[in-house]
Amino acid sequence: MSTPTSDELDVLVVGAGFAGLYQLDRLRNLGYSVTVFEAGSDLGGVWYWNCYPGARVDTWAPLYQFSREDLWRDFDFTELYPGWDEVRRYFRHVDRKLDLSKDIRFSTRVIGAEFDEERRQWEVRARDERTGETSSVRARYLVLCTGFGSKPYVPDIPGLDTFAGECHHTARWPQGGLDVTGKRVGVIGTGASGVQVIQESAPDAAHLTVFQRTPNLALPMRQQQLDAAANRAMKESYPERFAMRATTFAGFDYDFQDKGALEVSDEERTAVYEKLWETGGFVSWLGTFNDIFFDAEANATAYAFWRDKVRARITDPATAEKLAPTVAQHPFGVKRLSRAALLRGLQPGQRGPGRPPGHADRASDGDRGGDRGRPRARARRARPGHRLRRGHRRDHGHRHPQHEGRVVRRRLRGRDTHPPRDGDGGLPEPALRVRAAEPLGLLQRSYLRGAAGRLGRPMPGTHAGERVDPDRGDPGSRGGVG
Structure with a gap:
């Protein structure tokens, strides 16, 4: 059953996760009429859908939230790595503070959109997931906050x-x-x-x-329970930590060290790896030596340390070879790592x-x-698209540029935007996509270009003297599902 178009908006936002809620609050404050369409029946975006056993964030709790003081000042996390249920509790807290749900249509899935050149508006079709009824809405701007992994991939398994x-x-x-x-x-x-x-x-x-x-x-998580005193102590440094997120390679409040793995003695290198390992989380990946992604020999030292740590926990040699192969199947850190017990x-x-x-x-x-x-x-873990997996499968076990210490450079699309027409102000008319861009493994390839310039190192695969533009790279942010 279809209902006629009735609503006309300045902006229609699709998705009620972190990006969608931010857009709703920000655009309302700028005076736009805004509505959010969300396919799920509650807030959270990916954290509505991902409620499987063990689902939790990959980031320290203080960083996995909005940086506005009125939102974090009176909210306490109970774990250093919050689970999906606590992330939902945080979204409910934000909703209470900002009164967001009144402008969100839940259980509403966008099924199509066409741009009307004559009226210079988007006509967006949506389906009510509870009743099956369809409806349309017109909006001057369409903002897609759907993330990079919102469409699950189900493999074609016979039977x-x-x-x-x-x-x-x-x-x-x-x-x-x-x-x-x-x-x-x-x-x-x-x-x-x-x-x-x-x-x-x-x-x-x-x-x-x-x-x-x-x-x-997988890296050790080092989970911690957080009481009121721990939350008060963390909040003292929140402003500085939030500010640092915008200056680091991966958006955390730590960055690569100012020395390379091959610039120190074996003893010092092992001591640094041990300290990072005990710290837990992604520090061993994104707070390590600054040549890990630029030098194959340096990268090999990181993998060897990880491999030996994992093998020390496994008694069966055959299982050890399956989980931590003697020879790395790909360089350490070029595919997304996990943190776990x-x-x-x-x-x-x-x-x-x-x-x-x-x-x-x-x-x-x-x-x-x-x-x-x-x-x-x-x-099965949902990913942005199986074409990436096909690419890895094709290269698996064969000579690959990454195995020679070079990083494959691929052109990545950033936000899909078009310039506004003459006389227009504010947002461009065609759809904007506010998203986490690409899997982190691919983001690294783009970011490395900028990191190479900041670290004063040549981009792997470039010619001597070739200029590296530190500003080139994907403008997206990291994904948050751990």
Whole structure:
């Protein structure tokens, strides 16, 4: 059923995550009439959809919030790395402070948009996810705050459509949760979401099988519980930490060190790696020596340290080779790392990473043993697009420029904008996309250009004397799902 166009707006924002809520508040304060369309039934963007076991942020709590003092002054986090439920609590807090929900249409999915050249407006079609009814709205500006991973990718696995057990995607997890107690569970994929699901499911599942293509380089999280005193102490440095986010390579309140891994002795290098490891989180990745992404030999020292740390926790040599190969399958840090309570999910009697079973095994009645009728839950991390995975698969095991210490340079699209027409002010008319740009692995390739200029190092793969423009790079920000 369709209803006629009734609303005319200055701005229509799509998505009620961090970016969408910021746009709503900012544009309202500038005097625009603004409405947000959100497909989910509540605030949070990716944090509405990602509620699978273990889902939590990859960033220290003080940095994973808006920097306005009226929003952080009276909100306390309970963990250093908040889980999805605490992030939702933060969004509800922001909503109460800014009264945002009154201008948000929840359970409303945008299904199409066309620009009317004559009226110089967007006509946007949307569907009510509860009733199925469609409607239209006209807006002069269309702002897409949909993020880079809002559309889940489901792999084309033969037999998936006839699998009799339960099957779930981490990016569309049941809002009421999923009980895997006593069940046979298979997890496909070992990205950040896969690692989190594995860790949380392993203690409860009767049997856990992990299907891995490429081992994940996971770092220790060093989770901490935060009481009122800890929050008060952290808030004393919030303004300085927020300001620093805009000046660093990855938007954290720390940056690469002012020395290279090959500029120090073996003893000093190991001591630095040990300190970073004990600090936890992404510091070992993005607060390490400044030549890790520019020199293959320096990068190899980082991987060797990580590999040996992980192998020290694994007793079975075959499993150790699967999880932390002797020879790196790609340079350390060029693909997104995870932070976790390392390998907690691999309990005795449970299968570790392995190759997917044959087609006949996939299309079954929910089990691969003799426990007929005991369903398996399938989890897969959502990513921006499978074309990236195809690219990695194609290069896997073959000579690749990255393996020679060079970074593949690819042109990345930034915000999709067009200049305003003559006589227009404010926002450009065509759709703006406020997004997290690309996966961090690709963002690094773009940012490295700027980092090379700041660090006074040549961009890998450039000719001697070639100028590196430190301002070139993708303007997007990091994603937040850990």
